Amino acid sequence: MPEFREKADVCVVGAGHAGCEAALACARLGLRTVIFTVNIESIAMMPCNPHIGGSSKGHLVREIDALGGEMGKNIDKTFLQSKMLNKSKGPAVHSLRCQADKAEYSRSMRMILESQDNLTIKQAEVCDFLLDEVSGKKKIVGVKILTGGIYECKAAILCTGTYLNARCLCGEAITYTGPNGMQSSTHLSKALENAGIKLRRFKTGTPARMDRRSIDFSKMEEQFGDERVIPFSYETDPEDVQIKQESCYLTYTNEETHDIIRANLDRSPIYAGVIEGTGPRYCPSIEDKVVKFSDKNRHQVFIEPEGRYTNEMYVDGMSSSLPEDVQLAMYRTVPGLENCKIVRNAYAIEYDCIDPGQLHLTLEFKEIKGLFSAGQFNGSSGYEEAAAQGLMAGINAVRGIQGKEQIVLDRSQAYIGVLIDDLVTKENTEPYRMMTSRAEYRLLLRQDNADLRLRKTGYEAGLISREQYERVCEKERQITQEIDRLKNTVIGASREVQEFMVSMGSSPLRTGTSLAEIICRPEFTYEAVAAIDKERIPLEEAVIEQINISIKYEGYIERQIRQVEQFKKLEKRLIPEDICYEDISGIRIEARQKLAKYRPVSIGQASRISGVSPADISVLLVYISSKMK
Ligand SMILES: Cc1cc2nc3c(=O)[nH]c(=O)nc-3n(C[C@H](O)[C@H](O)[C@H](O)COP(=O)(O)OP(=O)(O)OC[C@H]3O[C@@H](n4cnc5c(N)ncnc54)[C@H](O)[C@@H]3O)c2cc1C
Numbered sequence: 001m002p003e004f005r006e007k008a009d010v011c012v013v014g015a016g017h018a019g020c021e022a023a024l025a026c027a028r029l030g031l032r033t034v035i036f037t038v039n040i041e042s043i044a045m046m047p048c049n050p051h052i053g054g055s056s057k058g059h060l061v062r063e064i065d066a067l068g069g070e071m072g073k074n075i076d077k078t079f080l081q082s083k084m085l086n087k088s089k090g091p092a093v094h095s096l097r098c099q100a101d102k103a104e105y106s107r108s109m110r111m112i113l114e115s116q117d118n119l120t121i122k123q124a125e126v127c128d129f130l131l132d133e134v135s136g137k138k139k140i141v142g143v144k145i146l147t148g149g150i151y152e153c154k155a156a157i158l159c160t161g162t163y164l165n166a167r168c169l170c171g172e173a174i175t176y177t178g179p180n181g182m183q184s185s186t187h188l189s190k191a192l193e194n195a196g197i198k199l200r201r202f203k204t205g206t207p208a209r210m211d212r213r214s215i216d217f218s219k220m221e222e223q224f225g226d227e228r229v230i231p232f233s234y235e236t237d238p239e240d241v242q243i244k245q246e247s248c249y250l251t252y253t254n255e256e257t258h259d260i261i262r263a264n265l266d267r268s269p270i271y272a273g274v275i276e277g278t279g280p281r282y283c284p285s286i287e288d289k290v291v292k293f294s295d296k297n298r299h300q301v302f303i304e305p306e307g308r309y310t311n312e313m314y315v316d317g318m319s320s321s322l323p324e325d326v327q328l329a330m331y332r333t334v335p336g337l338e339n340c341k342i343v344r345n346a347y348a349i350e351y352d353c354i355d356p357g358q359l360h361l362t363l364e365f366k367e368i369k370g371l372f373s374a375g376q377f378n379g380s381s382g383y384e385e386a387a388a389q390g391l392m393a394g395i396n397a398v399r400g401i402q403g404k405e406q407i408v409l410d411r412s413q414a415y416i417g418v419l420i421d422d423l424v425t426k427e428n429t430e431p432y433r434m435m436t437s438r439a440e441y442r443l444l445l446r447q448d449n450a451d452l453r454l455r456k457t458g459y460e461a462g463l464i465s466r467e468q469y470e471r472v473c474e475k476e477r478q479i480t481q482e483i484d485r486l487k488n489t490v491i492g493a494s495r496e497v498q499e500f501m502v503s504m505g506s507s508p509l510r511t512g513t514s515l516a517e518i519i520c521r522p523e524f525t526y527e528a529v530a531a532i533d534k535e536r537i538p539l540e541e542a543v544i545e546q547i548n549i550s551i552k553y554e555g556y557i558e559r560q561i562r563q564v565e566q567f568k569k570l571e572k573r574l575i576p577e578d579i580c581y582e583d584i585s586g587i588r589i590e591a592r593q594k595l596a597k598y599r600p601v602s603i604g605q606a607s608r609i610s611g612v613s614p615a616d617i618s619v620l621l622v623y624i625s626s627k628m629k
Helices: 017-028 057-067 070-079 102-115 190-195 256-261 286-292 324-331 383-402 415-425 447-461 466-488 493-503 515-522 529-530 541-553 555-570 587-596 603-607 613-627
Strands: 006-007 010-013 033-037 049-051 081-087 095-100 119-123 126-134 136-144 151-153 155-158 165-172 173-175 197-207 209-211 221-223 250-251 299-307 314-316 343-345 347-354 372-375
Touching: 010 017, 010 136, 010 383, 017 033, 017 102, 017 119, 017 155, 017 541, 049 057, 049 070, 049 383, 057 070, 057 095, 057 383, 057 415, 057 447, 070 095, 070 102, 070 383, 095 102, 102 119, 126 190, 136 155, 151 383, 155 383, 190 197, 190 347, 256 324, 324 343, 343 372, 372 383, 383 415, 447 466, 447 541, 466 515, 466 541, 493 529, 515 529, 515 541, 541 555, 555 603, 587 613, 603 613
Parallel strands: 006 151, 010 033, 010 155, 033 119, 155 372
Antiparallel strands: 049 095, 081 095, 126 136, 136 151, 165 173, 165 347, 197 347, 209 314, 209 343, 221 250, 250 299, 299 314
16 A cells, blocks of 8 residues: 655644644744644643643743743633732732633634644644664654654654553543543554653543532632733733633532541552552642641632533542542532532543653753653643643754754743753652742742743744834833833922822931832832822833832842852853763762763753752862863
8 A cells, every 4th residue: 555655844743732832833933844633622622620820830821922832822812710829929929820711722722723824733643753863863754643644754742741551540440541531642652662762650630520500609709800800921902801700619628528538548549559650749639638638627629610611610629539439429528519410520640751851951852863842741740831841842843953053941031941941850750840939030030021031032933023022122121211210310308298208108208219219118119109200101011010020129139130140150061962970980879870861961950950969060060170171
């Protein structure tokens, strides 16, 4: 039979959140791209929680948007409720979170892919690779699909999520499917191992979905969205997101719930030892919560809509792999769920993924040129983490083909930089999820300034237009100019001013004081000093926000900028690519092995590898200096 062959530039394996961003980036940068999915219905599917964003994940979405990705725009079109989290805390941890209409999110992303030039969608299971050898190094030259077709390519991006050799567990019942009963992908793991890629097994879980009509919401606390919605995307008109929002509801587990769980732990695949994979510590199942936090007599449960045109409600906080009968009994102890009907059972899923230590910071495999990977396959968990990696892998796959310098965001530039550096450099033994505490420079990496931090990179990558870039340059100019003016405008201690100060609950001025100094006082903001600031010109809300933050947190921000300068010095101390750690006798054996395994590019990266001590780094520095002489 004649062989079906097609030529592409990039093949993206997987159309989840990582695959969609990767494929869109490649196609938008002008390369012929094919995106494969075992099932077209799984395009941008959300198999677990029905929200995008949240603590630190909201930062990722803003960064994806600033770089020219799609996630922020898509959730702005398809959200049901929006909230800026942590508003009572400092701006570093403010984070936007939107409840999504899952079906709409997926449908809308599919439409975006279908309308994208240079992009072809193919429902097929990729089962093998075609590798070539160039100068003694393996190189990807194509992928093969199960039905026999071959797609020649110059780069491929693996975004297989939770589908590789997946099995789902609900008590004693095991099914060999991917999420939501989708067909799993069973052939690629073998091909990966044949190519020398090491796999491991992770797991995650999801709660049950209830029929809305069976829930008594009067026993729960209604949770509303923000009155004034702020869009995720810098491109969305704020007026377009002022929609009628849906409510969520808060309720709690209790001792009765916990007793049922404890009495049936032997029937949980996790506790019975049936599950081999490691689960995410920061998204524990309800079984885990009850066992690990046995002193707590209740846990929060949020009941969230899955969409505008469905009765399904998501039971956030109660993921489980207990058997169906136990699930029903345990859910029915929760106030408001006494008569609940389960539409979909909770389950755990196990899947193959990689140790991302096999990747460069560009997300390209160290041992296979042109092969990149992103998302859950890299050992992370979460839609936003996946999308962020997909975007970077897409950008770098294209740049690799075009012979351009790769783009790596560092830890001081973006949460995306922290995410990828953590994945590639640190030993992760469980699914990795982003958290604000993982970012050392979080006062600089705020969700409100992602455009100021990253628009330029997006423009240089080719995903942000000149007009979009110029808009952010103008914003930056206005911020700097206005801060300068506020620092240089001195207000005299006139009677009118003193009365104003007292009326604002502040102490009178002792001497002439700059407007910036007045704004620094806790009682004031930029907006609040309008009455004594006669020269101001109208500015946009987003510009004013930056002015307030820059002035109020100036000391902290300056301190963090100095820390970043130190950090950059170590990042710039590059380690020769051909270094042989075996030759450096002063480094401890454990550190030597870790350095040889991760092959860090800089002293900074080397210092973050667990098991490499400051003493090892000193020896390494001396060794490199002696070699450079
Ligand atoms: C049960 C469950 C619970 C979860 N719980 C959480 C949670 O609590 N918190 C959280 O943040 N995240 C959770 N997630 C994870 C979240 O769904 C993922 O992080 C996110 O979807 C990963 O995106 P991705 O693009 O990497 O992969 P996915 O969204 O999984 O997409 C993978 C894509 O790859 C395709 N594919 C796979 N193999 C092949 C192949 N060989 N050929 C062609 N196509 C292929 C699939 O068709 C699919 O399109 C959960 C997921 C599941 C399934």
